[in-house]
Amino acid sequence: MAGPVVIAGAGQGGLQAAISLRQAGFDGPVTLIGSEPGLPYQRPPLSKAYLKDGDADALALRPQSFFETKDVTYLPETTVTRIDRDAGRVEVTGPAGDSALPYENLVLATGTRNMRPPIEGLEHACDLRTLADARTLRGRLDAPRRIAVIGGGFIGLEFAAVAVKQGHEVAVIEAAPRLMARAVSPLMSNRFATLHRDWGAELFLGQPAVSVDEAGVTLADGTRVPADFVLLAAGVQPNVELAEDAGLETANGIRVDTRLRTSDPAISALGDCASFPDPRTGRHVRLESVQAATDHARLIAARIAGDDPDGPDYAAVPWFWSDQGDRKLQIAGFAGGPDTTDEAVTENVVARFDEHGLAAVETINAARVHMKVRRMLASADPIELSLLEELAAA
Known part of the structure; x- marks a missing residue:
């Protein structure tokens, strides 16, 4: 039997690694570790469909029976606290207390967390990252409100489109001079700025928020944006601390090679936390994309299951989407x-x-x-x- 594989992170990429290992015929122990309660779920609908219908069951990626029939050990509400590379094990803490799990291959699918920009009073703002966050937000949309969204990226704009359609007054505050500046062309930014204004949202571009209070947001130029509540959607940062503490190389994510191996060949990284060579240019990039995470997972699983040192490099064409209105x-x-x-x-x-x-x-x-x-x-x-x-x- 093959040696154990431990997957740290139970998002779509981490779960896909477990799925793909079994599909590739891997017969060793597989353990999937997730920090949240419940089954692994889809995050993209949190800012769209879930806010409309509140159907959490529809978000589940696999039923409980998957883990039983595929012999995958799933540990929810559990956190990897340390990687002991010399011993080939991870230390974890969860509902059953502290323990250690051995690995022959470790997959880091630690994802990202919401960025916390230097804005005074962020304790008054809501986040939208987890199902628990989305539940809180959905509860606050039960009556018409004035809402300020800090961040004009995909998440902020998807939420804004839903909230406007439900009858709320929405203001989007973006520090950059245009919407979705990191992701799309200026031509597309302008197109969506026109659309959101036509739908009824107010846009404040090129003026960062400097403070949040119970009555709204203050911008750098002194403008006040009144709001009953504020959503912070100002981007994310990769969770690399576990890798850094273990001495792995990091640079805008956990740095991996063309086959998604870290500086320790027994440890791989995938998805939003991984910085990998772009197949077109050779430059290291980090993509916040469900599809990249699942493509990464498939390659890593095939490599582990096949143990082929001369197998293919990662070469998938990246693609992204955002549903706004x-x-x-x-x-x-x-x-x-x-x-x-x-x-x-x-x-x-x-x-x-x-x-x-x-x-x-x-x-x-x-x-x-x-x-x-x-x-x-x-x-x-x-x-x-x-x-x-x-x-x-x-």
Whole structure:
């Protein structure tokens, strides 16, 4: 029998690692450790569908029977407190107290946590990261309110769109000069700024929040944004402390190689906490994406189950999505370089190019174009703007 695998983190990436290990024929012990109560669940719907319907059961990724039939030990409400690399074990604390678990392979799927910017009075703000956070927020949406959202990224805008549709007054405060600045082109930022204003949200761009109190938010220029409650959605930071304490290399995440191994080959990292070489450019990147986490998990599981030192490097095309109101923003590829140029193919399709060629394509309500572009990016053939224009017009 193969040696034990311990997976620290029970989000979609961590669970997918357990699933993929069994699918690949791995017959050793598998232990999945999660810090939250209950079964592993989907996070993306927390800012969208769950706020509307409150159906927590629909979020579960696998039923309890999965863990029994696949012989996966699942430890909820449990935290890995230390990695003992010399002994090949992790120390954990949970409902049963403190204990140690041996591993032959350790997978770090520790994810991220909400960033806490230097804003006075954040104890008055709500978070939206966990199911417990979403339950609290949903309870506060039971009557019309004035809501201030600090952060104009995916989570903040998804929440804002839901809240406006439910009849609330919503103000979105973004320190950057445009919405979703880290994720999308200026063209797409402007498109969504227009949409959110048309839906009824008020936008405050280029002015960071400096303080929060029970009556609202104060901006750097002195502007007061009144609010009955405030949602903090100002980004996330990777959970790397466990890796750092164990002496693993970190830099904007837990640094891994092309096969997602850390500086200790017995330890892998995946998902939002992992900094890995971009297959197109070779630059280390960190992607906050469910699909990247599950793709990472599949490769790590195949490597562990097959123990093939010459197996394939990670090469999946990244893709992202965000549902805001009745618009589905989809991004195929990743444009993270400093020299990116943008071309509007149509009002709802934007192509992003860098020194290596086409880096990413952003679409709104254009699933057919998105899927075709993903297949095109996965090939080695160059993609010209004229080809995208033909595709968008078809």
